[in-house]
Amino acid sequence: EKFDQACQQYANHDAVVSMHQNKRLTYRELQAQVNAFACSLLKLGLRKGDRLAIWSPNCVEWTITQFAAFKAGIILVNLNPAYKSNELEYVLNKVSCKGLVIGSQFKTTNYQAILTHIAPELPHAVNKVLFSECLPYLKHVIKIDQQEHPGIHRFDDLLVTPSQKQLDELASISNELQFDETINIQFTSGTTGNPKGTMLTHNNILNNGYFVGEAIHLTPQDRVCISVPLFHCFGMVMGNLACLTHGSTMVYPAAAFNPLDTLKTIQREKCTAAYGVPTMFIAMLEQESFDEFDLSSLRTGIMAGSPCPREIMQRVMERMHMSDITICYGMTETAPVSAQTHTDDSIECRVGTVGRVHPHLEIKIVDEQGKVVPRGSLGELCVRGYSVMLGYWEDEDKTKEVVDVAKWMHTGDIAEMDEQGFVKIKGRIKDIVIRGGENLFPKEIEDFLY
Template sequence: MLNEKTVGEIVKEAARKFPDIEAYVYPEHGIRKTYKEFDKETDELAKAFIGMGIQKGEHVAIWSDNKREWLLSQFATGKMGAVLVTVNTNYQEKELEYLLQQSDATTLILCESFKGTSYLDIVLAICPEIIHSEKGNILSEKFPHFKRVIVMTDNEYKGMYSWAELLSHADKVSDDTLENALKSLHNEEVINIQYTSGTTGFPKGVMLSHKNVVNNGQLVGDYIYLTEEDRLCIPVPFFHCFGCVMGTIASVTHGTTMVIIEQFNPGKVLQIVQDEKCTALHGVPTMFIAELNHPDFKQFKLSTLRTGIMAGSICPIEVMKKVITDMGASEITIAYGQTESSPVITQTKTDDPIEKRVSSVGKPHPAVEVKIIDPLTGEDTPTGVPGELCTRGYLVMKGYYKNEQATRSAIDPNGWLHTGDIAVVDEEGYIDITGRIKDMVIRGGENIYPKEVEEFLYQHPKVQDVQVVGVPDPKYGEELMAWVILKSGEHITSDELKEYCKGKISYHKIPKYIEFIESYPMTASGKIQKFLLREMSKEKAKV
């Protein structure tokens, strides 16, 4: 049976069932709140959003690491109906500008800075009108929908609301008004837009409904047997589905305590799992690798750890085994999916045989259909024969925001979402992901589409042509290699080209390797043979 509740209603239900259980803990700040308190806090914030003039269906972008304000905003918007637009913390000017324009965001909630990058400087660079605007009434030709900026601080900035100023608007709104807003929401309505890179090089806004994310969180939690006695450590970023569906929503649907880490640090994770007696831990493979290889790993007492999820990129078998044996997470599971599927399609079970738990991505969740087809004919492939994995059911996104063409390319007329991933199913129904039809590169859990990086590098005045491919990497799973043809008579070093990228595109999209070449391997019909470039890249990178 699917869960029919909205994102706001699952908080209310948790507060009724588990009022005195800790909802969330921020160990770094000594903050602890019960589900009863969490419900009250998110009510107040929802009223503040309404009092500020934010309407149901308005797009509210949020840009920060895993701060408490992010968590509260997710569930407060879930109560009053604004659509939360999640922003990658690595974004720079061009990427933020594109997202604010494409998403029609009216509001941006942000922290002051992240890892030495001033978010305030970036916002003012793309929208200088903010400084001269009345708070809540930004007038910008470039961003016609954009009205307000809210900063996660009590510091004052011209043209922007402080967090305290935001909260002061709650007094204007009655409890009845909020209750009516909550009751007006339907679980089929969009509540979240997450941007994922597309093959065109421009990110696409994946529209997810209450039904999408509540049920996916519910099922993910069911698979690892979460209860109100569990404490889930969440070091994965909230702006990904891993953090805000498999982390926060999975916890709230089960009355589980969220133990939240603002920014991943392996030593910090181990310390907090020990001190907070966490029973579950989420992470992409690179996170688990960093934790296992921490110099003081053996000093930490992780005896409470039982389960968790490894996902985000292909999970190395040896790493999975070490998480089970050395960390003691004997019930760790692997999940597979993508943002467009809310995100999890398949997951291993805690009692699956060890071989299956380390070498497959499990079986489809309940209420989820999966088929593997020949990408050329569309016919189902036999057992053991690779093909494209397609999925259908409650989990399929509503579509890409303002991009009908891309939506039709992803979801066929029969409702099947075509993942672009190559998969194979065995006799027992376990699925293994063997590759990708598209050229997508997954670096440490971050999806990178080479075309986006290519289009950026094309802008350099000395570059004539560029092709980007992935190469295997022991730490991140994959790294980028760019093959560059320079314009006649030009010269530039790989370091200079990397320097050109810094501050303009996200650091994880900057190629680790840059090689210069006179011409590309081509087919007779003039198409570049990327598979040969990949082979050449492996040789060059000595992988």
């Protein structure tokens, strides 16, 4: 519903710009391609609740796949483009993927070759329907490529204009979707054991994207430079869904982060916001040609993923003109953001804290017995509200380890909250280093070294 509303409201406005592909789509054009791809998925036999994985770096087709799956009620499974064959096989079978969209070659990764190594039957698939011993659930492989490949559907061939009957069928499916149904599975890379499939609903991700966009005051005039991966919540939710819910433009500078491409894109597309982890901003600032770029269009953005040293924050705000940059804290299991700084918070708040709790969410900090600690005391950060995942796919035991009966998500992060409600993340419970009887957190050691 929200997708179609945005496409009607901002029809002639740029929706997606992909610099490395030299492609741009208005919201109206994006809607037409999303509808076409969704109808083709249904025609291939994918149904509401089936799983469709995407294994590709950032591109327009990633975004078309995202919204097409969401409209058809097909569960989108985000795969890390860096997966090796054993990880790919595990996740495709874990969630019984029926369809898979793959990118063409990227850097040294040949997606088709890796897939064919697991499923040698692929080039011989009759009528492009796969029957594989190692991937028994996978039936359709779709490749983002100009060339034809035996056994594989070409992405562009599935963008044919659908009939009115097909569009009506898609609309009736969309109308039946429930806000609390799983629509996205994102795998979290556990430090031990296999990755866990986080089940996220329309309610989780659409609202989180909206509130992230609200926090940085996005409008239809904004153009957001999304250098972070789409397979991750940072790109897909905080990027694509924040833009969609505000009629802003999603801008992809490259298939994967490249500091020079990002600077060129910000200048050429007059981006008003930029996303990244601190090391990305450092890489841009350290470019020899940095001063040659006009970044005066920038005003805001998001830095997340790890704490930011004060000196870097100062340089980003002054030299990149991002006076309204914000810091976010979150995790995949909370879709992802649960705390964020405001655009007018002091620089101390932006480097020393992760801001305050997001709207319509609750945060508490508890001791080892589960009791709430006083303000200014350390404990484990817990989050509750609309953004908490449904659970891990077919793993009730692991879900119960992190989400309690009262629906609090136990993050595993040690934090403290001050009198104003600002949250400081000290580190992971598992990462505490004990030195001379004192608890030290990696951040304290890193700050000292930096």
